[in-house]
Amino acid sequence: MTLAFLFPGQGSQAIGMGQELAEAFASAREVFQEVDEALKQKLSALMKDGPEDQLTLTENAQPALMAVSVAVMRTLETEFGVSLEKAAFVAGHSLGEYSALASAGAISLPDTARLLKLRGQAMQRAVPVGQGAMASLIGPKADVALAEEAAKAGSAVGVCVVANDNNAGNVVISGDKPAVDAAIEKAKELGARAILLNVSAPFHCPLMQPAADEMADALAGATIVSPRAPLVANVTAQPTNDPEAIRRMLVEQVTGRVRWRESVTWMAENGVTRFAEAGAGKVLSGMAKRIAPDAEATPLNGPADLEAFAKSL
Numbered sequence: 001m002t003l004a005f006l007f008p009g010q011g012s013q014a015i016g017m018g019q020e021l022a023e024a025f026a027s028a029r030e031v032f033q034e035v036d037e038a039l040k041q042k043l044s045a046l047m048k049d050g051p052e053d054q055l056t057l058t059e060n061a062q063p064a065l066m067a068v069s070v071a072v073m074r075t076l077e078t079e080f081g082v083s084l085e086k087a088a089f090v091a092g093h094s095l096g097e098y099s100a101l102a103s104a105g106a107i108s109l110p111d112t113a114r115l116l117k118l119r120g121q122a123m124q125r126a127v128p129v130g131q132g133a134m135a136s137l138i139g140p141k142a143d144v145a146l147a148e149e150a151a152k153a154g155s156a157v158g159v160c161v162v163a164n165d166n167n168a169g170n171v172v173i174s175g176d177k178p179a180v181d182a183a184i185e186k187a188k189e190l191g192a193r194a195i196l197l198n199v200s201a202p203f204h205c206p207l208m209q210p211a212a213d214e215m216a217d218a219l220a221g222a223t224i225v226s227p228r229a230p231l232v233a234n235v236t237a238q239p240t241n242d243p244e245a246i247r248r249m250l251v252e253q254v255t256g257r258v259r260w261r262e263s264v265t266w267m268a269e270n271g272v273t274r275f276a277e278a279g280a281g282k283v284l285s286g287m288a289k290r291i292a293p294d295a296e297a298t299p300l301n302g303p304a305d306l307e308a309f310a311k312s313l
Contacts, residue, residue: 007092012281059120069279104227132202154183237262
């Protein structure tokens with residue numbers, strides 16, 4: 001078995017995430033406390049009790065999801081003796097790249113929390129609420145080629161690009177609201193279903209350039225070292241453990257496409273037979289099963305998941 005750890009992105013947040021771990025293990029509680037202290041904010045209380053509209057805010061959801069992922073990984077190591085060194089690769093969906101890098105020791109936990117808080121704020125500042133949009137194109141015909149054609153139609157009205165290539169039958173477009181609306185109509189003509197996403201900004205498109213500029217400044221001063229397992233990066237779908245390449249790609253991914261389908265395909269073609277999703281929810285586990293049906297995919301959320309996973313290795 002060759003193992004890769006996956007780290008979820010925005011949309012997987014939910015009130016109560018990580019609470020079972022925190023109640024059962026000091027290692028998880030310590031992670032949440034470290035993040036609270038780094039942000040000078042009781043984020044752990046927001047994660048536990050809500051309100052949901054505050055947790056869903058990009059600037060809160062991003063560090064919160066990272067905290068849960070790191071709590072899972074730290075608990076796996078301290079309580080169950082499962083080290084990240086057992087993995088051939090790590091990969092995270094959008095903000096999940098930061099969770100992967102924090103878990104792999106490439107960026108300190110306090111720095112990761114502060115970077116993600118800034119990333120969320122910068123993304124929100126980049127485009128006023130309501131001016132941008134994202135839409136998921138779904139169904140058997142919804143592949144990258146169809147999404148590119150739909151985005152091209154939208155581009156006649158404004159900025160519109162393919163933002164996330166998640167898996168066959170699930171591709172996301174992003175851009176100016178009128179352009180995305182036009183792309184949705186084209187996608188329907190081409191035989192896909194299209195659903196506007198409930199997001200506060202059009203992520204992973206050129207409209208995010210102001211946020212990318214802010215992250216470039218912040219990351220320039222961040223300490224990044226080689227991760228304990230290579231990162232399969234969103235923007236290249238290729239592995240790297242070079243700190244300067246990682247620094248550059250964390251900037252590029254703000255405006256760049258999340259090449260998730262290609263990333264999982266690359267890992268499966270290069271020996272990965274088991275994917276473990278560390279953190280909230282099970283979105284990436286489901287995607288991995290669709291992309292690489294011969295591989296196992298396991299979500300790691302609560303204590304029972306971690307215990308069963310450790311016993312299976």
